[in-house]
Amino acid sequence: MHLDPFELHRPASVEEVVSLSGRLAGQFDYLAGGTDLLPNYKMHLNLRPHLVALEDVPELRGHSLDRLGAMERLADVEQDRGLAAAYPPIGDAVREVATPLVRSSGTVGGNLLVETRCFFFNQSYFWRESLGFCLKADGDRCHVVPQKKKCYATFSGDLAPALMAVEAEVEVAGGEGRRRFPVERLYDVGGDGIHRTTLRPGELLVAVHLPVHSRSRPGAYLKLRVRPSYDFPELGVAASGTMDGTRVQRLRLAIGGAEMAPRRYDAMTDRLVGETLSADRLAAFALEMERSVRPVHNTFLLPDYRKRMVSVYVRRAIERVQAGGAK
Ligand SMILES: Cc1cc2nc3c(=O)[nH]c(=O)nc-3n(C[C@H](O)[C@H](O)[C@H](O)COP(=O)(O)OP(=O)(O)OC[C@H]3O[C@@H](n4cnc5c(N)ncnc54)[C@H](O)[C@@H]3O)c2cc1C
Ligand code: SF4
Incomplete structure (x- = not known):
C-alpha cells in the first residue's frame, strides 16, 4: 500500500484555514495527527488531491x-x-x-x-x-x-x-x-x-x-474491545451525574461504538431523576437501554453480543456514578 501524491497546505491561523477551505471546496481533507486519515488514504478510501495540515495553527x-x-x-x-x-x-x-x-x-x-x-x-x-x-x-x-x-x-x-x-x-x-x-x-x-x-x-x-457545572461530577467511561492494548471500541458507555443521597439528581449517559453515531439518552435518564436506584431498578433500566441500541454486523464482535453487553456496561457505569466515581 502506498500514498498517492497530494498537495499539502500549511495555514498558520484559523482565518487562513477558512479562506483555504473556501478555495479548495470539496477537494481537500483536514490533516491533524493523520493516524486515521493516512491509513485510509493508503487504502485509497475517498482520496482528495489537497490536504490542509492544522499543525501550525496556534x-x-x-x-x-x-x-x-x-x-x-x-x-x-x-x-x-x-x-x-x-x-x-x-x-x-x-x-x-x-x-x-x-x-x-x-x-x-x-x-x-x-x-x-x-x-x-x-x-x-x-x-x-x-x-x-x-x-x-x-x-x-x-x-x-x-x-x-x-x-x-x-x-x-x-x-x-x-x-x-x-x-x-x-x-x-x-x-x-x-x-x-x-x-x-x-x-x-x-x-x-x-x-x-x-x-x-x-x-x-x-x-x-x-x-x-459538570466539573468534579462522578462518572466513568467503560469500553468493550477485543485486545485491551490496541483495539477500537466495540461498545463504549459513558456516564456522569450527581446523586442526592440515594436518589438521582442528574444523569447523563452516552453510548458510542455501537451504531453509526454516538448518542446521548437524555429522555431515558431524565425519567430516573428523583428515583432511588435499587439493584432491580438499575437492572431494569439497563435492559431498557439495551433494547434501544441496534448494532449491525460490521465489526469484529457479533451484534447480538455487543447489544447484550449494553446493559452490563450501562449498569456498571451508573454504579460508578452512585459510588461517587470510585472504581
Ligand atoms: C492501530 C490503531 C488503533 C486505533 N484505536 C483507536 C481506538 O481505540 N479508539 C479511537 O477512538 N480511535 C482509534 N484509532 C483511530 C485514531 O488513531 C484516533 O481516533 C485519533 O484520535 C485520530 O486523530 P488524528 O489527529 O490522528 O486524526 P486524523 O487522522 O488526522 O483525522 C481524522 C479525521 O478528522 C478530520 N479532522 C481532524 N481534525 C479536524 C479538525 N480540527 N476540524 C475538522 N476536521 C478534522 C480529518 O480530516 C479526518 O477526516 C486507532 C488508530 C489506529 C491506527
Ligand atoms: S455499512 Fe455498508 S455502505 Fe457502509 S461501509 Fe459498510 S458495506 Fe459500505
Missing part, C-alpha cells in the same frame, strides 16, 4: 479545565491528572484510545471526527474491488444492509461519548463565521451514514469547551 493547541484545543495531542490530555479528576469520563476515555504511540500523534479533533468503520470498508482497494465496492467508497450498494441506500458503518471514537456525558460543547469555524453547540449535535444521527457529521462543507473544529 489557536487549535493547548488544553485547560475549560477547553481542549482541536489539535491537542491525546497523550498530553492523558497526562493531565487534574483534568482526569475533574472529568472522570474524559480521563477514562483518553487513556483507552488505541496505543501510546497513536495517542502521541492523534488529536482531540481527529478523534471526534474519526471516520466510521466497517469490515467491508477498512480494506485495500483490491479487496473492495473484488466485491464491487460499497456505498461509502466507490460503489452503489451496502453489503451489510443491502435493502437500504444508507451506510451503517460504526462510529468508533472513544472521546465523543465521554464528552457528551460531561455535557461539553464544540466550537467550529467556517465561511459563515463561528458557532458553538453541544457535542451530541456534531453527529448526523438520522443521516445517510456517509456524510457522518452536521458540519457544513469545509467547517473546521476549533475546540471543545468543558462546562463548569
